[in-house]
Structures are given as structure tokens and as C-alpha cells.
Amino acid sequence: MATDFSQRFRRGTLWGLRSPPRDALRARRSERRWRWPVLLALACTIPAFYAELLDEPTPWIAKAAYALAAMVALLALATTARHTSHPLQHLRANALGLALAAGLAVSVVLPESSQSLPALLFRLLVAGLTLVRMVWGLQHLVTRGGMAYMLLLATTVLGLCGIGFWWLEPKALSLADGLWLAFTTAATVGYGDIVPSTPASKIFSVFVVMLGYGVVSLVTAAIATKWVETEERAIEHEVLRDMHRQMDALRAELAALRQDLADGRAAAPADRSG
Numbered sequence: 001m002a003t004d005f006s007q008r009f010r011r012g013t014l015w016g017l018r019s020p021p022r023d024a025l026r027a028r029r030s031e032r033r034w035r036w037p038v039l040l041a042l043a044c045t046i047p048a049f050y051a052e053l054l055d056e057p058t059p060w061i062a063k064a065a066y067a068l069a070a071m072v073a074l075l076a077l078a079t080t081a082r083h084t085s086h087p088l089q090h091l092r093a094n095a096l097g098l099a100l101a102a103g104l105a106v107s108v109v110l111p112e113s114s115q116s117l118p119a120l121l122f123r124l125l126v127a128g129l130t131l132v133r134m135v136w137g138l139q140h141l142v143t144r145g146g147m148a149y150m151l152l153l154a155t156t157v158l159g160l161c162g163i164g165f166w167w168l169e170p171k172a173l174s175l176a177d178g179l180w181l182a183f184t185t186a187a188t189v190g191y192g193d194i195v196p197s198t199p200a201s202k203i204f205s206v207f208v209v210m211l212g213y214g215v216v217s218l219v220t221a222a223i224a225t226k227w228v229e230t231e232e233r234a235i236e237h238e239v240l241r242d243m244h245r246q247m248d249a250l251r252a253e254l255a256a257l258r259q260d261l262a263d264g265r266a267a268a269p270a271d272r273s274g
Contacts (some may be wrong), residue, residue, distance in 0.1 A: 004039070016096030017136045020084050027090075028085035034076035039137050041065075041072040042130050045104065046160075049127050050168055053200040054112035063108050070104035073097060073133070100129045100220070124203070135214065150222040154215045158182055161208045169201040171193070184214025 020027035049061035077097045078108030081087040092096065113120035136151070152231035158179065167186075171194050181194045185208045196202045 005147055010100070011151075015132050015136060016094065016099070018090070018093040020080060021091065024084045027080050030080045030083050031076075034072075034079065036077050037057065038072055039134055041069040042134050042137075045069045045127075047129055047164075049123055049166075050164070050200050051112075052123060053203065054114060056114050066104050066107045070101050070108070074101040074102065077101070086233055096129060096132065100126070103129060117153075131210070143157070150215075150219045155221050157211055157215050158186065161204075161211065164204055164208075164274060165196075165201060168198065169196055170202055171195070171197055182208060185209060186216070188212065 020031060022028070037101070044065040048065040051062040052058050059085045068215060075095055077091065078167045081090040081094075103122070105127055109124050110119040110122060113123055118139050161182035162179030164178070165172045165181045166175050169181065171179070172178040172181055176193055181196075183189075184191055184194075185196075188209060
């Protein structure tokens with residue numbers, strides 16, 4: 001199930017993103033080399049987005065995170081396209097990647113989100129594109145053997161969301177409170193003992209819910225695939241054992257036929273001489 005999803009994910013263009021053709025080996029190696037640098041650079045824009053929402057002046061490192069992510073995303077796309085036989089076609093097939101790089105670059109020069117609603121809406125759009133690009137970059141982990149990766153990803157996402165709530169939500173007085181709020185938000189439980197109360201934490205909770213749905217679905221799919229794979233292997237082993245039994249029976253029958261033919265040939269001269 002997850003394997004079929006992963007294979008469909010790699011074919012053709014999906015969400016405005018596409019991997020290089022299978023015969024473009026250098027391009028595929030380039031994409032693999034840039035995979036984690038792009039994901040890390042895009043991840044750095046998450047705290048930058050929320051730093052723009054705070055009332056205090058935005059630190060310069062937040063602007064630098066947007067600029068770095070734009071440069072890395074564009075450089076990765078251009079380097080990979082250069083190794084394909086049709087670079088322009090590859091760039092057109094990755095329209096979302098180009099739009100994301102442009103949006104990240106524009107986010108550097110926009111005013112602070114806490115002071116401008118259009119800037120906030122634009123950065124929200126860029127954040128959505130960033131989330132799509134990060135999910136697409138992690139699609140290689142959705143395989144039959146990817147349950148450990150999915151569990152690690154779920155734990156990492158929950159931990160980062162907990163740190164985010166601890167930073168953004170005044171009612172989360174400790175990291176434990178932040179982790180608890182992240183869990184109840186991602187699981188859509190909502191006990192109500194701690195709730196988001198600031199604009200930054202409320203916007204953050206929207207992304208936490210979206211990440212929660214995505215990560216929980218992937219983990220559930222990985223666990224279900226593991227069970228299905230175990231059942232399939234048991235069936236395959238039973239089929240192989242049955243095939244071996246039938247082949248052994250055929251070998252025995254062939255050996256008996258050969259022996260009968262040999263006995264018949266040996267008896268034929270004796271009959272003629274008699």
C-alpha cells in the first residue's frame with residue numbers, strides 16, 4: 001500500500017514538483033545530494049515565520065533564514081535541471097519549486113507580519129508551499145521498510161511542535177506544557193486545559209493540526225503495511241513450500257519413469273533372444 005503510494009508519488013508531476021527521469025543518473029544523484037540541505041533550509045523558515053508575528057522587532061536571522069532557503073531551493077533546482085537532457089522542461093515541471101524560491105525571496109523584503117496583514121497572508125501562502133515541498137522531499141521514506149523512519153519523524157515533529165508552543169504560547173510555562181499542547185493539538189483531542197491564546201500560537205496550531213494529520217496517517221500506513229507485509233510473507237512461504245513439495249513429487253515421478261524406461265530397454269533384448 002505505502003509502496004504503491006510512493007511509486008505513484010515518484011512518477012510524473014505531482015503538486016507542481018517532479019523528480020528527474022530515471023535515465024538521468026547524474027540529475028538523480030544531484031537531487032539526492034540536495035535533498036537534506038533543502039529540507040533543513042526550509043525548516044529554518046518555520047521559526048522565522050513566527051518571529052515575524054511577535055510584537056518585538058524581528059531579528060535579522062529570521063530574514064537571513066528566508067534568504068538562505070530561497071538560495072538553497074533555487075540552487076538545488078538549477079543544479080539538478082542542468083544535469084537533465086531538457087533543463088527548461090524540468091524547471092517547468094517544478095513550477096512549485098520556482099514559486100517557492102521566489103516567495104521566500106520576496107518574504108525577505110516584506111514588512112513584519114505583525115504590522116502588515118498583506119505581508120502575513122503572503123508569508124502564510126509561502127509557508128503552505130514550504131510544507132508541500134517538505135512533504136514531497138520526504139516521500140522517499142514512505143516505503144515498506146520505512147516504519148522506523150516514520151516513527152522517528154513523528155517523534156521529531158511532536159518535539160519541534162512542543163518547542164514551538166513553549167516559545168509562542170504564554171500559557172505553556174514549560175517544555176512539558178508545550179509538548180502536551182502539541183500532542184493534544186496534533187491528535188485533535190483538545191482537552192482545554194491549555195489552549196492557544198495569541199495570534200502566533202493560533203496560526204501555529206493550524207499547521208500543527210495539518211502536520212498531525214499527515215504524520216499520523218503516514219505512521220498508520222507504515223504500521224498497516226508492516227502487518228500486510230508479514231501476512232504476505234507468510235503466504236509466500238506457504239506457496240513456496242507447496243511448490244517445493246510438488247517439485248519433489250515430480251522429481252520422484254520422473255525418476256520412476258526413467259527407471260521404468262531403463263528396465264524396459266533391458267528387458268527388450270532378452271525377449272528377442274528368447
